[in-house]
Amino acid sequence: MMVPALLGLAFLVLPVVAVLLRTPWSALPHQLARPEVLESLRLSLVSAVLATAICLLLGVPLAWVLARSELRGRGLVRALVTVPLVLPPVVGGVALLLLLGRRGVLGQYLDAWFGISLPFSTAAVVIAEAFVAMPFLVISVEGALRAADRRYDDAAATLGASRWLTFHRVTLPLVAPGVAAGAALSFARALGEFGATITFAGNFPGVTRTMPLSVYLALETDPEAAIVLSVVLLVVSVLVLATLRGRWLSGVPR
Amino acid sequence: MQPHDVCRARTPRRVTIASAAIGLVCVLSAAGCADGPGPGPASSPGASGSSHVGGTVTVFAAASLTGTFTALGHAFEAAHPGTAVRLSFAGSSALAQQILAGAPVDVFAAASPETMSQVTGAAPTGRAVPVVFARNRLEIAVPAGNPGHVTGLVDLTKPALRIALCAPQVPCGAAAASVFVAAGLTPAPDTLEQDVKAVLTKVELGEVDAGLVYRTDVIAGGDAVQGIDFPQSSAAVTEDPIVVLPDAPNPTAAEAFVALVRSAQGRTVLSAAGFDVG
Amino acid sequence: MTGLHARVGVERPGFTLDLPLDAAPGEVVALLGPNGAGKTTALRALAGLVPLTSGLVELDGVPLDDPARDVFVRAEDRPLGMVFQDYLLFPHLTALENVAFGPRARGTARTAAREQARSWLARVGLAEVASAHPSALSGGQAQRVALARALVTEPRLLLLDEPLAALDAVTRLVVRSDLRRHLAEFAGTTVLVTHDPVDAMVLADRLVVIEDGRVVQAGAPTEVARAPRTEYVARLVGLNLVRGTAQGTTVRLVGGGVLHVSEPAEGEVLVAFAPTAVALHRDRPTAGSPRNTWEGRIDGMDQHADVIRVSVDSQPPVLADVTTAAVADLDLTPGARVFATLKATETQVYPA
Known part of the structure; x- marks a missing residue:
């Protein structure tokens, strides 16, 4: 067990180690001081947080339906939920354009009726990130709900709790670790999102240029800067995830 | 075009797994494919003294050349039976990075002289001097x-x-x-x-x-x-330069391919696609 | 009509539960039965966690479940409290929050709910663990928190599912007597599910024994204990039970053999006698008053409190309680040949 486990770890960690080994650390302060770097870092964090919030808002109920309802065709729904996982992100971005773009299936009405045009906006970044990240949340929360003891719901019902009260006062706290894990995965996925974002939201500094886009463009002209930016993104995501996980999980006994 | 497709064409009737494996070898060494069991004459890096065109020629080309170079690749294979053109299209700078990282490439066609100079250096000499074969605006x-x-x-x-x-x-x-x-x-x-x-x-x-x-x-x-x-x-006006790389595994075929691109046939294909070849 | 009036009908593939159950306010009814008899299903049906497929549940004259008339009041809208077998205290809430959950869910303001919860925790003697999470509570404490949680909303129907099963023997003794006191003070109807006869005897005013989804015996604990009607009940209450046809004081047993009894009877009868009334001998007793003697082999011995319960494979098979000293004196071991005797006066005869 140990040998393949170590190999697995090495497989995951060594590429990152290689990045760290080749990082021109002396360039780090300079890069971090560049306003456009800070701007795209801020945009990345804000949009990833918002995307995670959307994932929670929509993904948790979806997971609940998948885990608890007697809905017919749940298997199909579950398969559909995982579609963004198998879809190449760029294709996901095109799909979002075809749906929500100015001439998209829904987007044309948003544009015509409300004057709302999503592409090339920060909202589009959030949508693209939520699209690719939500399956992680749904799968993780559904697993937690399946593993949770449903008799707690019964106990809450005999105490007079409505389904909604039971859900948010009993069920949700019981699966909090699963929700936290799912949210962390979604956040991580959203933070690193590139393909769907650049396709659906485009790339404009301060509006839609997140860190991964900055990294990609830096790679065109200044590979060294790209490595530094990658390290910044890496460090920030590790820090955020460690903090969030620690905080969420400590709220629940055991 | 997938690398192993090219190899399969050179090794007919081999099982898919084997051809996929050979495809992998192709990625690792462009010459390896030419040495494989195939109808064409064996050609190795050491055989570059011969003027006979054969084996596999690996071409990295800017994404804007996808249509034209695919067509020219087919034309090249038709003109030189037993050869295979392996094409890889991507942004020029990504290709330049791959070449600098040691990818075994015969021909590089970039979308700008600047990107080309990342590969050839500031002052290339001899065969390594890129030539502009098309202009775009x-x-x-x-x-x-x-x-x-x-x-x-x-x-x-x-x-x-x-x-x-x-x-x-x-x-x-x-x-x-x-x-x-x-x-x-x-x-x-x-x-x-x-x-x-x-x-x-x-x-x-x-x-x-x-x-x-x-x-x-x-x-x-x-x-x-x-x-x-x-x-x-x-x-x-952008200039698309092309070059036979100094480390080309198959320089003979590489020269022949560049010649095709610059020939009347090549210019016809390029100008039909909107390039300025005048 | 006040109290519980129910006929619990639940049909599932391979299982049918049909249980008439009536209980007055203040009354404690114990549902007793082997595993799989349908006790817990009955309780869940009363709670509204399982819908009836037939029958009726009515509480204080209000129909709660009546499939024929399409009436179904959901669990959260029934005036009931329930204590689950492993309590199901919410692990993320403190003891106080657990108890306050019911009043909060039923619309009591936060402060008032916490006040009620605090007073109930005090009532079950747990004021000091109010801020503890369930994982920090002992089994007995958790049971009492669960009871307080069920009672704080002043339900009209209290449902207890194996309330003492998860406790060790010593704790059980204490908690059982506490529970008895709380049940005595409780004004509503209590239905208790257990497979432990002692719990049933101590806590219930009336026993309803179910086997295989049907009632096999019902009555006051003493009645049931004195005159069990099935093998299961007899074993529960610790009696030997045989079935036969009586002609005067002679009973021809169903499984073969004859039993002499003191009270004359006619027709199909059940005969019960205590294991303590059965004496064991290594040699055939030649003199003495016991009218009944069987020969057989010992096929099992169990320590039972301060006696040894010996199972004798004879006709009929009997259980005999003997002292440890007697076991040593007679050199009783499994497989040994013994004679069992029983005085006719020690038997209970009642119609089958």
Whole structure:
């Protein structure tokens, strides 16, 4: 067990180690001081947080339906939920354009009726990130709900709790670790999102240029800067995830 | 074109797994494929003294050359039975990075002399001197019907219109910057795309009212896009250089391929795609 | 009509529960039965966690479940409290929050709910663990928190599912007597599910024994204990039970053999006698008053409190309680040949 486990770890960690080994650390302060770097870092964090919030808002109920309802065709729904996982992100971005773009299936009405045009906006970044990240949340929360003891719901019902009260006062706290894990995965996925974002939201500094886009463009002209930016993104995501996980999980006994 | 497809063509009737494995070998060493069991004559790096064209020639070409070089690759294979052209298309700078990282490549066709110089160095000599085989110029691409009523470069400065440009870090973006400077205009883009095809896609889908792309892209876009020429485009004529790399595993075939690109046949294909070969 | 009036009908593939159950306010009814008899299903049906497929549940004259008339009041809208077998205290809430959950869910303001919870925790003697999470509570404490949680809303129907099963023997003794006191003070109807006869005897006013989804015996604990009607009940209450046809004081047993009894009877009868009334001998007793003697082999011995319960494979098979000293004196071991005797006066005869 140990040998393949170590190999697995090495497989995951060594590429990152290689990045760290080749990082021109002396360039780090300079890069971090560049306003456009800070701007795209801020945009990345804000949009990833918002995307995670959307994932929670929509993904948790979806997971609940998948885990608890007697809905017919749940298997199909579950398969559909995982579609963004198998879809190449760029294709996901095109799909979002075809749906929500100015001439998209829904987007044309948003544009015509409300004057709302999503592409090339920060909202589009959030949508693209939520699209690719939500399956992680749904799968993780559904697993937690399946593993949770449903008799707690019964106990809450005999105490007079409505389904909604039971859900948010009993069920949700019981699966909090699963929700936290799912949210962390979604956040991580959203933070690193590139393909769907650049396709659906485009790339404009301060509006839609997140860190991964900055990294990609830096790679065109200044590979060294790209490595530094990658390290910044890496460090920030590790820090955020460690903090969030620690905080969420400590709220629940055991 | 998938690498192993090429190999399968050279090793008929081999089981798929074997050909996939050989495909992998091809990736690791371009010459390995030519040494494999196939109908063509064996050709190894050491056999470059012979003028016989054979084996596999690996070509890295800028994404803008996808259509033309695919056609030329087929033409080359037809003209030299037993040879295989392995083509890899991507952004020039990504290809340059791969070559610098040691990818075994015979021919490199870039979308700009700057990118080319990343590979060849500032002062190349002999065979390693790139030659410009095609020129391309920018055109304004608008969706079919021109919903934004775009007529010239000045329209691209209007914030009310949706405008897509290439990011300044990539060649088409640099070219765009040059024409705006030449015109004395400040563009108002909504997005700075990572490559010219992404700009074209946004135009095709009607997500933007106008984008700056190469003339070749307008032609490739077919009916979904219309091109609008503008005089300042002459300020940023891009040059596509091609070179046989010094470390080419199959220099003979590489030379022959470059010759084909520069031949009358090659020029016909290129100019049909919108390149300026004059 | 006040109290519980129910006929619990639940049909599932391979299982049918049909249980008439009536209980007055203040009354404690114990549902007793082997595993799989349908006790817990009955309780869940009363709670509204399982819908009836037939029958009726009415509480204080209000129909709660009546499939024929399409009436179904959901669990959260029934005036009931329930204590689950492993309590199901919410692990993320403190003891106080657990108890306050019911009043909060039923619309009591936060402060008032916490006040009620605090007073109930005090009532079950747990004021000091109010801020502890369930994982920090002992089994007995958790049971009492669960009871307080069920009672704080002043339900009209209290449902207890194996309330003492998860406790060790010593704790059980204490908690059982506490529970008895609380049940005595409780004004509503209590239905208790257990497979432990002692719990049933101590806590219930009336026993309803179910086997295989049907009632096999019902009555006051003493009645049931004195005159079990099935093998299961007899074993529960610790009696030997045989079935036969009586002619005067002679009973021909169903499984073969004859039993002499003191009270004359006619027809199909059940005969019960305590294991303590059975004496064991290594040699055939030649003299003495016992009218009944069987020969058989010992096929099992169990320590039972301060006696050894010996199972004798004879006709009929009997259980005999003997002292440890007697076991040693007679050298009783499994497989040994013994004679069992029983005085006719020690038997209970009642119609089958």
